[in-house]
Amino acid sequence: xxxxxxxxxxxxxxxxxxxxxxxxxxxxxxxxxxxxxxxxxxxxxxxxxxxxxxxxxxxxxxxxxxxxxxxxxxxxxxxxxxxxxxxxxxxxxxxxxxxxxxxxxxxxxxxxxxxxxxxxxxxxxxxxxxxxxxxxxxxxxxxxxxxxxxxxxxxxxxxxxxxxxxxxxxxxxxxxxxxxxxxxxxxxxxxxxxxxxxxxxxxxxxxxxxxxxxxxxxxxxxxxxxxxxxxxxxxxxxxxxxxxxxxxxxxxxxxxxxxxxxxxxxxxxxxxxxxxxxxxxxxxxxxxxxxxxxxxxxxxxxxxxxxxx
Numbered sequence: 001x002x003x004x005x006x007x008x009x010x011x012x013x014x015x016x017x018x019x020x021x022x023x024x025x026x027x028x029x030x031x032x033x034x035x036x037x038x039x040x041x042x043x044x045x046x047x048x049x050x051x052x053x054x055x056x057x058x059x060x061x062x063x064x065x066x067x068x069x070x071x072x073x074x075x076x077x078x079x080x081x082x083x084x085x086x087x088x089x090x091x092x093x094x095x096x097x098x099x100x101x102x103x104x105x106x107x108x109x110x111x112x113x114x115x116x117x118x119x120x121x122x123x124x125x126x127x128x129x130x131x132x133x134x135x136x137x138x139x140x141x142x143x144x145x146x147x148x149x150x151x152x153x154x155x156x157x158x159x160x161x162x163x164x165x166x167x168x169x170x171x172x173x174x175x176x177x178x179x180x181x182x183x184x185x186x187x188x189x190x191x192x193x194x195x196x197x198x199x200x201x202x203x204x205x206x207x208x209x210x211x212x213x214x215x216x217x218x219x220x221x222x223x224x225x226x227x228x229x230x231x232x233x234x235x236x237x238x239x240x241x242x243x244x245x246x247x248x249x250x251x252x253x254x255x256x257x258x259x260x261x262x263x264x265x266x267x268x269x270x271x272x273x274x275x276x277x278x279x280x281x282x283x284x285x286x287x288x289x290x291x292x293x294x295x296x297x298x299x300x301x302x303x304x305x306x307x308x309x
Contacts, residue, residue, distance in 0.1 A: 004291040007049040013272030015060040017304040018262025028058045059102030065306040072102035072115040091143040104154045111308025116153020125151045134309040155218040168215040217258020229256035253289045261301020269297045
């Protein structure tokens, strides 16, 4: 069912998206400080993976309408006009870059770039979610703190009708939802969308004690269902907009990190994964750890949203 993309191995893969113009999958290796992308038809004998080294850890990225990428590095949001091109700072981070960095994020349908932060010590909930608006107009580019008080920002996704925003705090094992006015960019009616049980004391993957994992990266399909990668849970979970769990899909890695949809029909489900810091016996038992996995699904996803500047 699942297939690993050849030569896709990373320490911690994240932020995948399908680029429709290039017919390529992009993703990041956060500790490996690299952007990766496929070249050629995935799975064909001539397919390759290109890697672009970055100066600091990238948390998330998105394609830009006029070409290139917008990337959230440890200390700010940067713009690259072409693959491997120079990185131009567009907004500086408001956090202490010695102990915090940017993490999960993506663009909304109006072309604004959202990026959450992460407290590396995980000792307090001082991370936040920012929205960077650089759309052409009379106003200079602005970065705005939209939500606060989490430890590890993750799970960002927008409903197809642009009326609901989802955001997770991995450390708290929670996904929350807000009513979202996309045009005004305001959030209201905060609520818990999913609360998962904490990791049992002393839990390791080899024990029989059940653990769903904790919510990492996420996406939404064309039917409005929320797909979330459950780190250490070896699964993706799919939830209806009502919050009902409608599917649990096992993956051959302990630590899936983020799903996305791609392919010409957006019916190929991709998921990145991690291997950094995992036990040696786990990596032997789950050799796909750190690769990008793919499988075909019935319900298509939504096309990637481009950064507008």
